[in-house]
Amino acid sequence: MDKALPRREFLRATTGLLTGVVVAASPLALIVPQRAWAVEMTALTTAEAATLMAVARTIAPHDKLDDAAYAFVIKAVDEEATRDEHTRKITKEGLIGLGAGFSKNNEDDRVAALKKIEHSEFFQTMRLKTLQVLYASPVAYAYFGYEGEAFSKGGYVLRGFNDLRWLPDVPLEDSGPLPM
């Protein structure tokens, strides 16, 4: 089988583009290789991707979290819509239902529009995807301060697992000695 084919098809099938620039003051500016980013879409158009971005930012609004973090969510939805006809259908129909002006609306109006479709398969799929992908990205780790995997760094035993100072220490009889 020609392994290059899917890649060629992928490029040919690209229909939309999601772009952005990480703001210089963002903590993300420190971890991204370059501030300008672009994500190719294969199932979604540029306009659909932009509306979906507004949906994700309304489901999980973090004002200071860069669009780059939400782009992981849009990319994941696009990948699933490319793979799965049903996802493609409910996504496209759901976005049509929200209307072209959705992303230009203020937050109260966007919340009201999503409240109306809260029990739809489209909304529930977008909500789950947003939660699954947004908080699992390295961009989110940096933003929320989550340090993640620690085995490769010797754990947290010498790196702050007990550095809380705003409450009294626990007496030794109710805790235990440090192992080293």
Place this chain on the structure above:
Amino acid sequence: MVLCRCENNAWFQKDVPIFDFKDESVVIVIGSGAGGGTLAHELTRRGIKVVLLEAGKRQSLETFSQVPGEAFTQLTWLDARTQSGTWGVARDFPTLPVWHCKTVGGTTVHWTASCPRLQAWELHAKTTYGGMAGSSLIDWPISHEELEKYYVIAERRMGVTRRNDMPGLPASNNFKVMYAGAKKVGYKQVHTGHLAINSRSYDGRGFCIQQGLCVQGCKIGAKWSTLYTEIPDAEGTGNLDLRTESTATRIEHGPNGRVTGVIYRDNRGQEQRQKARIVCVAGNALETARLLLLSDSPRFPQGLANSSGQVGRNYCHQITGFVWGIFDKPVYSWRGATLAGVIEDEAIHDPRRGFAGGYRMELVTLDLPTLPLVGLPYGWGRDFSSIMENYRNLAGMFINGEDIPRADNRITLDEKVKDRFGLPVAHVHVDEHPNDLAMRRHAQGQMSKIYEAIGAKRVVIGPIPPATHNVGTARMSADPRDGVTNGWGQTHDIANLFISDGSVLTTPGSANPTLTIVALALRQGEYIAQKMKAGSF
């Protein structure tokens, strides 16, 4: 060749045996977790040949993923289950009623290692609580004194902290918050818990370096798991034939009604038949009940060992639920052993609180990707995201209380949904008892007080996650009409068929179940070996 362990904890490469499919002298153990893995070690070290069937793959400290979603997929039993009932899990996690492992070592790979003992009165739940409407309570058929003897052995084997000469774990940030709040509201029994996690090097394994990701598989092996203790010990005896990716589908019996072997699908999906002298089932409470029900025959039309009709019934899962405190200063709760903290003052029976039985409050936290999926109530928008914004400042606790057995809270076969072998999957039905609801409300109230006492900005009551403490579906009973096994885990109906996991717990009590499962497996191993020597079976 596999890496085995010998008695002085040295590791060595050794050829392990492959027993013949027709060898009728072997004992088959199904499942390699706390019950099955421990039992396999107990039998093999006494010279008994064991075929250990494990549905999952074998991982190791090297292969454990440290990426939360990836680790979940690597370790979790993800084959379909269906569910119904009034419990919150049916609404919030419709496709995942329970969360346990499918891997060598079973659920001891992802467990958080909490090892409290059941108390004497918890073994007499029916007598202590009285006749409770809507319950199927019975008392245990074994005494607390008997169980205690094996708790002592299990705690030494597993290296439980604050027992014997294993010190407690040091206090983490998350525990400092719990401790300060608990002391403010007057609790006395607050400490870093009895955990099967090395606070110093022990059993040839290193000490806990407070990595945090306990449920992702302990990369340093400080947490006891049969994967790297009991199973390589059993392999070291030369008597263990471990067959991975091997799923038992039927237990067979002969004309005399005694079991003769097990049909299973091997790692290539092919059907195999292994003969045996004894079969021990330890597949976690759902799969154990399912396998017995799948093994029905003209002689046992309701399923194996089910003349009482009790197989799959009395399913208990313990009262659980998250409570989060949000503070205005950082906690960094993800740093450190996940469950290293407990408040034990409410693990008592005091009907003045408005419910029977007791509960523990245990330290808990979740990694960032898992928190919004499992730990927070359904939500989206500003309120939801404001909790996530406070991830650094979040402290967490978990309820672990006794739930009340009910005849209709049960595992059945779902004839509409089939697994990849065409067999009906397990269906779980749970309607919570009013006692369960009252206990959870009380616990949530006390935990809120604890966080508010030290200035929490907000307390968030989280959902009930998929059940991890699955017990009771083949319970021990004095009267064969009330349960599936006697006090040795030997089925009432079939002398050479044993149940060796949490399914045998007569009632759940308020203690996390693994220590009790291990203690009972140690005791059962001794019993089976004695009986075999005397020529039984």
